[in-house]
Amino acid sequence: MKNKVLYISFTSMMEALGASQVLNYLYGLATNFEFYLISLEKTDNFFDAKKKQKLQEIMSLKGIQWYPLLYRSGLKGYIVNFYKVRSLAKQIIINNKITLIHCRSYMPTIIAYSLQKQNKKINYIFDTRGFWFDEQTDVGSWSRSGFVYRFAKKLEKKLYLSASHVVMLSIYGKETIQKNELFNGGDKLTNITVIPTCVDLNKFQINKNFVEKNRLVVGYVGTAIGWYDFELTAKVLSIIKKRLAFDLLIFNSGQHNYIKKELAKYEITDYRLETVPFDNMAERMQEIDISLFFIHPFFSKRASAATKLGELLATGIPVITNANVGDHEYYIDKYSVGKIIDVNKINDYDFVEIISKLNNVKCKKKCREVAEKYFSLNNGIESYKNIYQQLLIKV
Numbered sequence: 001m002k003n004k005v006l007y008i009s010f011t012s013m014m015e016a017l018g019a020s021q022v023l024n025y026l027y028g029l030a031t032n033f034e035f036y037l038i039s040l041e042k043t044d045n046f047f048d049a050k051k052k053q054k055l056q057e058i059m060s061l062k063g064i065q066w067y068p069l070l071y072r073s074g075l076k077g078y079i080v081n082f083y084k085v086r087s088l089a090k091q092i093i094i095n096n097k098i099t100l101i102h103c104r105s106y107m108p109t110i111i112a113y114s115l116q117k118q119n120k121k122i123n124y125i126f127d128t129r130g131f132w133f134d135e136q137t138d139v140g141s142w143s144r145s146g147f148v149y150r151f152a153k154k155l156e157k158k159l160y161l162s163a164s165h166v167v168m169l170s171i172y173g174k175e176t177i178q179k180n181e182l183f184n185g186g187d188k189l190t191n192i193t194v195i196p197t198c199v200d201l202n203k204f205q206i207n208k209n210f211v212e213k214n215r216l217v218v219g220y221v222g223t224a225i226g227w228y229d230f231e232l233t234a235k236v237l238s239i240i241k242k243r244l245a246f247d248l249l250i251f252n253s254g255q256h257n258y259i260k261k262e263l264a265k266y267e268i269t270d271y272r273l274e275t276v277p278f279d280n281m282a283e284r285m286q287e288i289d290i291s292l293f294f295i296h297p298f299f300s301k302r303a304s305a306a307t308k309l310g311e312l313l314a315t316g317i318p319v320i321t322n323a324n325v326g327d328h329e330y331y332i333d334k335y336s337v338g339k340i341i342d343v344n345k346i347n348d349y350d351f352v353e354i355i356s357k358l359n360n361v362k363c364k365k366k367c368r369e370v371a372e373k374y375f376s377l378n379n380g381i382e383s384y385k386n387i388y389q390q391l392l393i394k395v
Helices: 016-029 049-062 074-096 106-118 132-138 147-162 171-178 230-241 256-265 278-285 299-303 307-314 328-335 343-348 351-358 361-374 377-394
Strands: 003-009 033-041 064-070 100-104 123-127 165-168 192-194 216-221 246-251 272-274 290-292 319-322 338-341
Touching: 003 016, 003 074, 003 106, 003 377, 016 033, 016 049, 016 278, 016 307, 016 377, 033 074, 049 064, 064 074, 074 106, 100 106, 100 377, 106 123, 106 147, 123 147, 123 377, 132 147, 132 299, 165 171, 165 377, 171 192, 171 299, 216 230, 216 278, 216 307, 230 246, 230 256, 230 290, 230 343, 230 351, 246 278, 256 272, 278 307, 307 319, 307 328, 307 361, 319 328, 328 338, 328 361, 338 343, 338 351
Parallel strands: 003 033, 003 100, 033 064, 100 123, 123 165, 165 192, 216 246, 216 290, 246 272, 290 319, 319 338
Antiparallel strands: none
């Protein structure tokens, strides 16, 4: 008989992120564990009965019981989301005698923490995905001196110290906690495992037909807003274009007007901008020779790991990006699978020389090796499996 796990995610299972960073893991883990999955689905997806039923059937075949709830936005929506998920989670726990909750990010963890206060038998995994409370101050939603942030930080300490296990995306994030830079008392935490955003290496494959060519394809993959600094990307592209001819290929959904505006600002008019379904992304990425992206290096980004980094490296694509974001600097600098750029000195770089060192078969093979060592989905599944088994043995 399989041990039962309740998995709570405010991330949609019907979108690329949920498919990549939740379902890929659960499909592998479902061989050993029985999952009850609660997720919040945005309106278009939630009321797409055909799409939802198809995914429900796939999960059912894998042994996963899925409970999709409608996501509501705004402050009132957050409150409704919280209580609806908490009420359903409590019901599932009682009906199925569940003692382990896997919480993806902060809000699910707050729910698990509140349920644990009522039922001491409950253990929860705090799968952080980042420093969410500090993200709110980094984007200007909260003030660091305000009551909301100060209250949240007190709660944050309790969430970490009450967790049976903590999962971080980066070593940098783990060190930040254990050096008491996130909250006082973090040095007491020894139950932290680092599992970066992993990749299905069978799906994301290196282009075996790659040949070195004079006119390369520079690619940008994914969102261009939020934490991503696409204006800086456009600026760097304009600098490169002055000395090196290249084809620009952008895969993005939802922000085409913004991207066009930023590129036009830097007089970049020759490019392809496409929306690519997640199922086709791995194949289409093989068209790219080198990729670049920049992330605002806020304090909260220490705990981050861009999903696209693992996917790009797995496809044999070197990456040009900035420092102070998760462990990006460690992977790229240590293994020479790209270039870390000081965003304050972009005019000082010889991008022709940088690209010439990256655009070759040897570098592409090295990218794949790094992906296999650090971003393997199978390794990620095994890490979660070990955590589950340790916690369920204690029950």
